[in-house]
Amino acid sequence: MTTHSYAAVVTWTGNRGTGTSGHRDYGRDHDVTAVGPAPIAGSADPAFRGDPARWNPEQLLVASLAQCHMLTYLHLCTIAGVAVTRYVDRARATMLAWSDGGRFEEVVLAPTVTVADPAMAQRAASLHDDAHRACFVANSVNFTVRHEPTVAVEL
Incomplete structure (x- = not known):
């Protein structure tokens, strides 16, 4: 360890x-x-009462989960021989707040991945499950982190 x-x-x-x-x-x-x-x-x-022009902790948590998933995923694609040419994640979260606290209910990662070859698309899609299991940040939170990936082929 x-x-x-x-x-x-x-x-x-x-x-x-x-x-x-x-x-x-x-x-x-x-x-x-x-x-x-x-x-x-x-x-x-x-x-x-925060400034909308600045990052807030909730956004940073969502960004951290998206970053960790992406970096883990790209690493796994490299090992698997999947050539990713583009990756964009439009992650979103649901949080409940009450008078004296709150908690995240769920974060949904929604990456759109572009691969270089149609033969890579199925493997590219399946590697999201492996990336989710290996992500340090997702393994550290006590709420659901789901992923809804889309895989496209470069034209």
């Missing part, structure tokens, strides 16, 4: 002068940083 460690820093930037003196008195803006990549401008979901 191999252990990997990850670190990120979240810095609140939403103090409008009086801190958290009231729910409407502070911004939900923050920066997400780590050694290496450019910062991510974050906020709360607009439904929770």
Whole structure:
């Protein structure tokens, strides 16, 4: 077994002068940083007084699941000899919120994959199941992560 460690820093930037003196008195803006990549401008979901121009944690969770599935899938395609020429995932999620909390119900990954050869299409479709089972992030959440892939052949 191999252990990997990850670190990120979240810095609140939403103090409008009086801190958290009231729910409407502070911004939900923050920066997400780590050694290496450019910062991510974050906020709360607009439904929770956040800035719609910034990423919110819910979007980042969905993006993380989509990224992990894609990277795992592309790796498996390489091993299987499936030449993927395009990959776009329009992932979506359902979350329930109540007065003192909430939880994700489901994330649906909807990748559209283009392969170089029609003979690769069936194998390309089946590798999504393997990618789902191997995805580190999907294996770490306590809600359903489904995938609804589409496979096309490059013209």
